[in-house]
Amino acid sequence: MSAAPAGDAPYLHHASYWVPAEQAGEYPVRQGDLFGGVQVGDDRWDAAMIVHPTCELGKKSVAEIQVARVRALDDLADDKQRRQVVAGIAEIGGGLRIAFAHTFFLAPVPGSGPDEPMWANLREIGSAPREQLTAGQRVGALTHDARVTFIRRYLYFRFRLGLSFEQVRALEAARIAADPAFAGPGPTWAS
Amino acid sequence: MGTLDSKPTTEITHRTLKNEQGRVFREIETSGVVAVRNRDRIDGILMAPSIFADLRSRADDGVRLRAALPLLLAAARTGVAIPSETFEALGIPGREDWKALNELLATVPLTITHGQDGEPLPDLSAIELRHAPLEELDDELTLR
Numbered sequence: 001m002s003a004a005p006a007g008d009a010p011y012l013h014h015a016s017y018w019v020p021a022e023q024a025g026e027y028p029v030r031q032g033d034l035f036g037g038v039q040v041g042d043d044r045w046d047a048a049m050i051v052h053p054t055c056e057l058g059k060k061s062v063a064e065i066q067v068a069r070v071r072a073l074d075d076l077a078d079d080k081q082r083r084q085v086v087a088g089i090a091e092i093g094g095g096l097r098i099a100f101a102h103t104f105f106l107a108p109v110p111g112s113g114p115d116e117p118m119w120a121n122l123r124e125i126g127s128a129p130r131e132q133l134t135a136g137q138r139v140g141a142l143t144h145d146a147r148v149t150f151i152r153r154y155l156y157f158r159f160r161l162g163l164s165f166e167q168v169r170a171l172e173a174a175r176i177a178a179d180p181a182f183a184g185p186g187p188t189w190a191s
Numbered sequence: 192m193g194t195l196d197s198k199p200t201t202e203i204t205h206r207t208l209k210n211e212q213g214r215v216f217r218e219i220e221t222s223g224v225v226a227v228r229n230r231d232r233i234d235g236i237l238m239a240p241s242i243f244a245d246l247r248s249r250a251d252d253g254v255r256l257r258a259a260l261p262l263l264l265a266a267a268r269t270g271v272a273i274p275s276e277t278f279e280a281l282g283i284p285g286r287e288d289w290k291a292l293n294e295l296l297a298t299v300p301l302t303i304t305h306g307q308d309g310e311p312l313p314d315l316s317a318i319e320l321r322h323a324p325l326e327e328l329d330d331e332l333t334l335r
Contacts, residue, residue, distance in 0.1 A: 083292060
């Protein structure tokens, strides 16, 4: 089953974020996957999400993997900001604006860790030794559909490119179809 | 000047427009909007630039509001707190519920109109995007 937002919303329904735990073993570690207790330099982050390009993760020469710090929604000081991070947008003057572009909202991973929503801070990037970021240590494997929303959000944050979900998904489908090293179950839209 | 009000629109004739341009522009400056009459019908409207800008801005407001309306209506219907300046200004309360907010946004056909800094988002839908498979060298750099 594939998921897409009904309109232009940045995020999917919370039930479409994570590969079910019983299937996650079939999926290699990829960009967007979530890990708990990650050592980044001298700091220990409660959680982190891989932002490193997926195609680099298999290279033995890549010893350090780039991750974004993940924080609990409750770490934010007020309701207004929490709402904007959950939505990724805000209504201002009758228009809908992107809000806090450097954030990527993360739904809780069912059955894994605390049942609380989170957000990745795309401004807070660090490198972690690859030994910490294995499939066995993974808390959540992001679905292919949710990865499309991540790429879309990242494109806007990094390059201010406002592509639609469908455009990013079409690009990702073409990329997957042309990738001989793609492993694990693929999305239905890339077949 | 700058916004439309309930003042009656000044009318001039074709002959006045043709022969008394100085007067016409003074009239536009004074009244904002001048109608050009030809016998029993209005042939055209002349307006001050500020009035035109105001009309344009109102039209833009309408388009923006149409984009946000589905979300505002859905939020009002469900009582979920959404990130909305309009609801805040009107004092419309809502219950804080991240899950309900996420579900609302995933199911309402909304359109994002502006970027983070308020810049109108360019319409990229007409751009044909194509993924071009490329060969990539797998070499690694060696530092001295």
